[in-house]
Amino acid sequence: MNQHCPSSTDNWPEVKAVAERLLGEDLVQFIEACRKTSEPNSYLIAVLHKVQSKFGYLGASHLDAVAQLMQIPAAKVSGIASFYHYFRLQPRGKFIINLCLGTACYVKGADHLAEKLKEELGIDFGETTSDGMFTLEGARCLGACSLAPVMLVNEDMHGTVTPDQIPIILDRYLKKAKRETTNPPET
């Protein structure tokens, strides 16, 4: 550091500390290892994958932290994150609803289920309810055509669903979430 540059106006130590605290030791170490390679920028997508698998999504503050620690402009980081379908920029719900929209399910009325789900949840595909409970997603085929129309909620398969069952199914998960908050499952 140049002796003529007093560090009092340099905010890098704070900016760096904020970024490191947010990402955590494991990711900081991974980024440091990437930066020691000859092409550190080529690791950006690998870093984003790791951040997403840790936090479930890529929030603006995560992306900013990656930008600072990798020294890649934030606009570039967020541009790339928003381009790839795999990256999620919003947090996901506790329960991920995957409604099958494949041919078999569709002819058996998946479109009516889609309408009912959107109405009940007040969200569109790809979105998450404001209470953080449900994320609604569409799938092309879940490989359970004999049960069409099907929907998957986390790991549970629901077959031959009708629109009027939707509120009951959703309510069951809400109750489950409530039970878990009052009596957390043993780990």
Add this chain to the structure above:
Amino acid sequence: MIGKRRKKINLTIDGTKVTVPEGTTVMQAAEQIGIRIPRLCYHPDLSLAGSCRVCIVEVKDMGYYVASCSAPVWEGMEVRTNSPEIREARRDIVELLLDNHPMDCQTCERDGNCELQNLAYSLGVRERLYEGKRKEFPIEDSSVSVVRNPNKCILCGRCVRVCAEIQGVFNLSQHGRGFHTVVAPAHLVKMDESVCIQCGQCINVCPTAAFLEKSSTEAVWKALANPDLHVVVQTAPSIRAAIGEGFGYPPGTPCTGKMITALRLLGFEAVFDTDLGADLTIVEEAHEFLTRFQTGGPLPMITSCSPGWISFMEKFYPELIPHASTCKSPMSMLSTLAKTYYAERMNIPAEKIFMVAVMPCVAKKYEAQRSEHMMPDGRPYTDAVLTTRELIWMIKCYGIDFTRLPDGQFDAPLGIASGAGDIFGTTGGVMEATLRAASRILTGKKPDRLEFTEVRAVEGLRDTYVAIGEQNVHVAVANGLHNAKTLLDKVVSGEEHYDIIEVMACPGGCIGGGGQPYPSENYHVLDPQLLRKRASALYTIDGSKELRESYENPALEELYETYLGSPGSVKAHQLLHTQYRPRLPRGIR
């Protein structure tokens, strides 16, 4: 391949034989025989995108049309730029762009100087065959300087490239995919929450109206119509060198006198010259520099006239804040004096004065609103900032026949200025003016030479030693912040010791500012030819003046004697100096 001549390549374009060096593109080769292939995303001073496909040509034995901007020539290549098929294909491409573009040309700010509009005309788009889907993004006008309208964006990416490659800011990027792609700062945040430094180069390179300055014309019309206000104006050095372009004069025509007359016709009660603020900046800055030079720092001292640079420093190089001169910019110095010194002399209450500044710069709109530049009552010293473009429009709107105007004179006392003030408008000008002043102070006599041509040139970087008296001063000049980074990194690492550095955010300095007129035909934004012409206008004005040193300005002598005391005095500090602080988000260098 230093020392080796590039291999020559022979090809034919539209039946004409052409010989060009290896590596030349088809587009460049065509220009050599007088064919300008239509283009949109291409910009000669930016990297290649090859995304718009408007510049396609036919190449014999190729199964598809080739984008001429990015296709290098090869031996024996046969190119057709103008078959009926290729003309139709180009027209179709532009039509498809228009299908998603708002149909509001008549009410658009770029009407008449829009590249998309001109292209549609020259390619012969005369009807709309399809109605495409329109983009429905909100208009983003959070910034006091730059307005972003993604609905008019054609995704050519020039703004992304200028911001990253010329300014080193990299605030913009394309977000999302396909039809929903939008050019925006990181996380689609508002411009004023981004690392944007408000230089406005995105406005200059945008072919449409996707980026524009935040207009201040309405506020100025309103003030001019208010009989209770004493409305005064100041014009920056570089306005006189560029305003003529808006009225058909060739670039480089000085139009000081006509500009002043036009401002009087618009109704301004006094017309001041920002050059006086520049002279004052030099006197204060030279005093500050010599104090630092003699007491050991912090050196280098870095100039502070360019608000884009100041913003860049606060976001990208906050550790250099102690190096920046504490002098306010010429605009802010002059505005401050207008509402103190001038107000007292004229016996007009400061709150009745409405100060308009005509600037080549959109970042000045931001500077004027900074809390450091407010009067004690919380109102700004500079009430409104107009860009050169906005003033040109106001003059036209008023019906003033600019070319027929007689020459006017600036008003005393805030309109008397030296040639050193004029050259502030071009890169290297502040440095040259400073060297003139430093020569006088260090040698104690009139300088042997007034012209320091070693710091002149519109190209991005100069690094040299200048002998002044007994001292050898290490000076550097940078314009375009990507160039400035090269110098600043050396300062931060301690690799190089400089005594004084001039940084101007925009390429060429203020003459290439984000508020200057869109170039006329035969020129383009960032064009060194254009910048040289505008710079030469300022050097001509300086060379023709008797008064060429800031220290000889009689108006300043009187100002210091009757009002400020001496350079660097407590009062001078109160009124003419300012401070900076680190700002977030922190930019990535």
